[in-house]
Amino acid sequence: MSEPIKPLAADFIRTIITDDLASGKHDQIVTRFPPEPNGYLHIGHAKSICLNFGIAGEFTPARCHLRFDDTNPSKEETEYVEAIKEDVRWLGFDWGEHLYFASDYFEQIYEYAEHLIKNGLAYVCDLSAEEIRASRGTLTEPGRNSPYRERPSSESIDLFRRMRAGEFPDGARVLRARIDMASGNLNLRDPVLYRIMHRGHHRTGAQWCIYPMYDFTHPISDALEGVTHSLCTLEFADHRPLYDWIIVNLPLPCQPRQIEFARLNLGYTVVSKRKLLQLVNEGYVGGWDDPRMPTLSGIRRRGYPPAAIRSFCDRIGVAKKESLVDVSLLEHYVREELNESAVRVMGVLKPLKVVITNYPAGRSEELTAQNHPQKPEMGSRLLPFAREIYIERDDFMEEPPKKFFRLAPGREVRLRYAYFIKCDEVIKDATGEISELRCSYDPATLGGNAPDGRKVKGTIHWVAADRALKAEVRLYDRLFTEENPEKAAAGGGDFKDFVNPHSLVILPDCRLEPSLAAARPGQHFQFERQGYFCLDGQDSRPEGPVFNRSATLRDTWAKLR
Ligand code: ATP
Ligand code: MG
Secondary structure, eight states, rough: OOOOOOOOOHHHHHHHHHHHHHHTTTTSOEEEEESSSSSBBBBHHHHHHHHHHHHHHHHHOEEEEEEEEOOOOOTOOOOHHHHHHHHHTTTTOOTTTTTGGGGHHHHHHHHHHHHHTTTTSSEOOOOHHHHHTTSOOOOOSSOOOTTTTTTHHHHHHHHHHHHHHHOOOOTTEEEEESSSSTSGGGGGOOOOEEEOOOOOOOBBSOOOOOOOOHHHHHHHHHHTTTTEEEEEEGGGGHHHHHHHHHHHHOOOOOOOOEEOOOOETTTTSOOOOOHHHHHHHTTSSTTTTTTSBBBBBHHHHHOOHHHHHHHHHHOOOOOOOEEEOOOOHHHHHHHHHHHHHOOEEESSSSSSEETTTTTTTTOEEEEESSOTTTOOGOEEEEEEEEEEEEGGGBBOOOOOOOTOOOOBBTOEETTTTEEEEEEOOOOOEETTEEEEEEEEEEEEGSSSTTTTTOOEEEEEEEEETTTEEEEEEEEOOOBSSSSHHHHHTTTTOOOGGGOOOTTTTEEEEEEEEEEGGGOOOOEEEEEEEEEEEEEEETTTTBBOOEEEEOOOOOTTGGGGO
């Protein structure tokens, strides 16, 4: 990534907030992040989290609430609530005492509904969902009034109370706002405010059999919490007139303002809970936290540091226009962060055994290696060296092309932090596969230089054979082969047809330096010359650790495009 990083100008939302403070409209800013607990958070949500919590951090004394929009009992689960909290915390944000659930407001929302009925602004409608849809009209034609629209409010109140009491089956009746069936905005054509659902709720249990719709719940929840700026994605722009209608027509404690911004779309992945769920349910990935997933749990398991996600969100900023963000930008911040913080270690992914014939059998020594050559403050560690070591299979070629500067018959290379070795003999098995190299070392080259001044062109990594940690390493690539799988599938295809079959490559028999036996999930390592890796917290066993590749050292896709 060579693209220069532009400094951030204040975006249009921060400009509005600054003006609202300057004019005295507000003296304290309150925002909220309102996930629906029906799936795991993804990188798109991270944009919203960074925006809402970011603003709270910038405009002191401001605050940001975490509010679960749990109005649909059929799809929501406590498991998701806990996972979402963990993800928000992991991203580095804190809601303090301000954790809320829309379901905590069910009683108040119900009372506001009665208020609308009593003021002639809502009515119980006996049409079926099908009939309501059919009478809604289109963008060019007005809708038709429901035959129940003029029903006296006393009758609606009675029916609404009986709906609550459980007298009617699912779908028998709904409560609708009484606005305008001829409105140019379909959302204002007497939208449904409440529906009957005889279904237990993850928090309110069997207490309710009618549930408020999202569009009714959201402005009320915002107002009850004193939210000043209700930030949401562009698809809600058409709902804003309804949001405002509710705010104006109810005796609410304050009048929040809804502002929309463009959602994040990211290349080579999908950011829609519904689509991610299909990938999980249909076995394209191992789960919501599969390291290839754009979920925050997947990204965390992959080894992306939260600071990289925050920098990425800062950099993309917020705007009114939808776009597809280049995934290389996210990977750029991941590499930048990991380059700073990852401890350098040695890991051989495709091992080839090397016997150093002039190194005494039974002897071993401990050599000093830097944890981060550019950062001496990160210290050093000891690496065992012995007669038998492993090197990377790709670092040897029997018939090397011109520019190959690594090991070859008769050639000498430097072993990182150790000695020069020279390849004297190539041993092959019955099938003709190279099974071992016989080399000799020069004891005078410890430290990386020869006293006689002779040079070697290559330095390779290695691990001592008998002390090496055996591990599985998983290499990940982009989940899709198309930058925009949804677009590629438009016109009859399926976005899942574009899942990258090589997005996971498992290397079962890697050999890592012994210090990695102490690795913990969440620690970042650079396997020198290979990339950034972390321990997989899910599948690792003491006898069989698994490491995930978080990122390659360089953008390997840039040169392919
Ligand atoms: P999905 O489209 O994946 O189902 P959603 O919008 O239904 O997501 P919610 O739980 O309702 O998911 O979203 C919580 C908040 O996150 C909302 O304010 C929503 O606008 C915001 N959000 C969701 N997806 C994105 C995205 N791609 N970019 C920015 N913000 C997003
Ligand atoms: Mg939603």
